[in-house]
Amino acid sequence: MDFGLWTDMFADLHLHTNFSDGTYTPEELASQAARQQLAAIALTDHDTVEGCERAANACKALEIEFISGAELTAEHNENEIHILGYFLDTQNQTLLSEISKFQAVRQKRIYEMVARLNELNVPLRSEDVFALANCRSPGRPHVARALVKAGLCGSLDEAFERFLKKHRPAWVPKAKISALVAIELIHQANGLAVMAHPGLNRSDEVIPELVESGLDGIECFHTKHSTAISEHYLEIADKFNLLVTGGSDCHGMSKGKPLIGTVKVPYQHVQKLKSRAAEIKSSAAAPRA
Ligand SMILES: [Zn+2]
Numbered sequence: 001m002d003f004g005l006w007t008d009m010f011a012d013l014h015l016h017t018n019f020s021d022g023t024y025t026p027e028e029l030a031s032q033a034a035r036q037q038l039a040a041i042a043l044t045d046h047d048t049v050e051g052c053e054r055a056a057n058a059c060k061a062l063e064i065e066f067i068s069g070a071e072l073t074a075e076h077n078e079n080e081i082h083i084l085g086y087f088l089d090t091q092n093q094t095l096l097s098e099i100s101k102f103q104a105v106r107q108k109r110i111y112e113m114v115a116r117l118n119e120l121n122v123p124l125r126s127e128d129v130f131a132l133a134n135c136r137s138p139g140r141p142h143v144a145r146a147l148v149k150a151g152l153c154g155s156l157d158e159a160f161e162r163f164l165k166k167h168r169p170a171w172v173p174k175a176k177i178s179a180l181v182a183i184e185l186i187h188q189a190n191g192l193a194v195m196a197h198p199g200l201n202r203s204d205e206v207i208p209e210l211v212e213s214g215l216d217g218i219e220c221f222h223t224k225h226s227t228a229i230s231e232h233y234l235e236i237a238d239k240f241n242l243l244v245t246g247g248s249d250c251h252g253m254s255k256g257k258p259l260i261g262t263v264k265v266p267y268q269h270v271q272k273l274k275s276r277a278a279e280i281k282s283s284a285a286a287p288r289a
């Protein structure tokens with residue numbers, strides 16, 4: 001295959017909108033992608049595919065290739081692992097019904113975190129968190145923003161440090177699905193399953209088992225991966241014959257600048273993802289041996 005044509009084309013494959021805890025609308029995300037001259041983007045909101053249709057339409061108008069995706073919160077051997085799904089069939093009924101269960105878990109967790117804050121005499125109201133989140137996949141960042149908005153914390157960092165970080169007084173552990181189930185769920189929706197930001201989880205020992213269960217790729221490039229960490233995961237991708245992905249994990253502005261496009265992969269990786277997704281789709285269509 002000739003990749004020469006695509007040497008100046010890049011993709012950011014890890015992005016969030018306000019359908020989860022990002023701040024951009026799908027349309028704003030697409031216009032930021034255009035500003036960054038990205039050839040392709042993937043939307044990977046937490047536990048939802050709701051923003052995909054609007055993002056796809058906005059990208060189409062701007063001649064940007066769009067990949068529908070999601071980032072599922074999962075675990076394996078008590079390690080929290082985020083699994084990215086790419087090329088998901090966003091109408092897949094099994095996917096949608098499982099996603100609605102994850103969202104119910106997220107909503108319950110908001111009530112629990114607010115209850116803990118109230119016990120600490122922090123008078124935050126859960127309805128204020130839900131109003132601010134205004135989506136079905138609320139999470140800790142929304143609680144943090146609500147704390148700041150209500151004047152109960154000076155900054156998002158303070159909200160996390162004082163209350164919301166793991167093992168802080170208002171932190172509530174999140175019930176997660178097994179990473180192996182997440183991979184299966186993504187595959188049955190014709191998607192590719194990719195381990196997100198492995199450098200953040202530092203649980204390389206789970207990779208062989210995930211590969212055994214059909215993991216398709218690994219996110220080698222990420223905002224929080226140093227060059228050395230990216231190189232380490234490129235070696236792992238090579239060793240296990242995994243597809244390589246990467247993205248900024250943009251949730252909006254970061255330090256006064258949009259994060260989208262700050263981490264991007266050459267388009268040839270998108271081409272490889274597309275080939276693998278087409279294989280999965282055709283093997284799903286054919287009866288399994
Ligand atoms: Zn993540």
Ligand SMILES: [Zn+2]
Nearest residue numbers: 014016071249
């Ligand atoms: Zn993410």
